[in-house]
Amino acid sequence: MSRLHLFDLDGTLIHGSAAAVEISRQLGLETEIGELEKAFAAGELTPPRFAELAVELWGELTEPQVAAAFEGAPWLAGIRDVWQEIRARGERCAVISLSPGFFVERLLDWGADAAHGSRWPAVPFRDPVDPAGILDASAKVRIADELCERYGLGRADCVAYGDSMSDARLFAMVPVSVAVNADHHVRDIASHAYGGRDLREAYALVADAPRA
Structure with a gap:
């Protein structure tokens, strides 16, 4: 079976990390995503609201940066x-x-x-x-x-x-x-x-x- x-x-x-953290690191936004992650863990943000705020935060994100975040993750x-x-x-x-x-x-x-x-x-x-x-x-x-x-x-x-x-x-x-x-x-x-x-x-x- x-x-x-x-x-x-x-x-x-x-x-010890997350996709959102690794992506934000590529953009120099570790502090900002850390605040969102903390609020999410505390139940202050729903998953959709977290996503909305992250999309605003990552307005300049590119595919090469996503690839770099993936390859560089721990x-x-x-x-x-x-x-x-x-x-x-x-x-x-x-x-x-x-x-x-x-x-x-x-x-x-x-x-x-x-x-x-x-x-x-x-x-x-x-x-x-x-x-x-x-x-x-x-x-x-x-x-x-x-x-x-x-x-x-x-x-x-x-x-x-x-x-x-x-x-x-x-x-x-x-x-x-x-x-x-x-x-x-x-x-x-x-x-x-x-x-x-x-x-x-x-x-x-x-x-x-x-x-x-």
């Missing part, structure tokens, strides 16, 4: 290796993130079977944010269910990897989960916890574990 491995992006695959080691092993076993791997889809979808080239992020305007921004395209924590569960249906699997066949409150609903729906450099919101409910900078070590916690 196959399994579906579901990975968060910010703080999970990217160590990724965990071994991501490609883990996904290659997962697929060699006949299993699936997907990334589900609230971050911009134009950043998240670059992980398809690294071996992810699917990569889902929020639907932001195309870069360079000429259109406003469509709130309907911005994901939230509940959307992670919806997309996971859609992927299960696509691959002929169920929630019992899923393994989730995440680090924060936006992953808690997903962790609650699957039998096996790995809190990666996580806060208490998911660490306290995860099947396993990992602290470090190598995804191969986190994956090893569940690679050969019996099904729940």
Whole structure:
């Protein structure tokens, strides 16, 4: 029987940072995005409002800067290796993130079977944010269910990897989960916890574990 491995992006695959932070670094706007991130974490900004303010902040963003942000991000080691092993076993791997889809979808080239992020305007921004395209924590569960249906699997066949409150609903729906450099919101409910900078070590916690 196959399994579906579901990975968060910010703080999970990217160590101690987020797509929005790495993009803002390219523009010299670390302080400004830090203020938005803090407000978002405190529940003062909804995901759509965060996206609207970030689009305003990134008015001069270009595709080369997005590429540089992606390449320069502090990724965990071994991501490609883990996904290659997962697929060699006949299993699936997907990334589900609230971050911009134009950043998240670059992980398809690294071996992810699917990569889902929020639907932001195309870069360079000429259109406003469509709130309907911005994901939230509940959307992670919806997309996971859609992927299960696509691959002929169920929630019992899923393994989730995440680090924060936006992953808690997903962790609650699957039998096996790995809190990666996580806060208490998911660490306290995860099947396993990992602290470090190598995804191969986190994956090893569940690679050969019996099904729940």
